[in-house]
Amino acid sequence: MKQNFALFLIWVQLSVYFFHEFEEYILPGGFLAFFNTKMLGSKNPEFPLDEKRSFWINVPIIFIAFPISAMLATQFSLSFGIWTAYFSVLNSVTHIGMFFKHRYNPGFWVSLLINIPVGVFTIWYFASHQLIPVSAHIVGLLIGLAVQVSLMVYGFKILKPKIK
Numbered sequence: 001m002k003q004n005f006a007l008f009l010i011w012v013q014l015s016v017y018f019f020h021e022f023e024e025y026i027l028p029g030g031f032l033a034f035f036n037t038k039m040l041g042s043k044n045p046e047f048p049l050d051e052k053r054s055f056w057i058n059v060p061i062i063f064i065a066f067p068i069s070a071m072l073a074t075q076f077s078l079s080f081g082i083w084t085a086y087f088s089v090l091n092s093v094t095h096i097g098m099f100f101k102h103r104y105n106p107g108f109w110v111s112l113l114i115n116i117p118v119g120v121f122t123i124w125y126f127a128s129h130q131l132i133p134v135s136a137h138i139v140g141l142l143i144g145l146a147v148q149v150s151l152m153v154y155g156f157k158i159l160k161p162k163i164k
Contacts, residue, residue, distance in 0.1 A: 003078070006131050009122040010073045010081030013088055014066045016110075016118050020092075021062065024107040025054075031106035038102045040160045048162040049155070057154070061087075061147060079136035082126055086144030089119035094148070 024031035032054060033045035042048065066084050073081030092111030099108055126132055 013084040082140035083143035085122040
């Protein structure tokens with residue numbers, strides 16, 4: 001029973017992240033313009049992060065890696081899926097951080113009300129029931145951190161210099 005609920009929690013990370021993407025890009029949307037103008041300092045809300053670049057950031061992570069991790073967790077070991085919860089929390093913390101400087105940003109409310117609570121609960125559930133080894137938590141945290149840091153490096157070290 002604990003295994004089934006744990007798998008549900010891994011699979012639900014995908015749905016939770018779809019809500020996050022919905023707030024960023026559809027309702028109210030505006031993440032690209034926010035990121036370009038507020039975070040990167042561009043005068044052009046559609047440059048340097050455009051729809052094509054955003055697509056190639058989100059699809060491999062959310063639409064490919066999340067489901068593959070969940071499938072691997074289902075077939076082989078829960079350890080394969082825990083990174084998605086860590087990533088969800090870490091990415092959401094950046095939205096909370098952005099709030100303190102820029103106030104509302106697309107993705108903030110879902111981060112605050114869904115991503116962080118569900119992600120933290122997932123991590124807590126796995127740890128409290130000892131469903132995976134501590135080493136798997138560490139690897140999951142490191143993967144989630146590596147993905148988040150990669151996104152930030154891409155934004156601030158690769159995209160931002162394009163503005164000048």
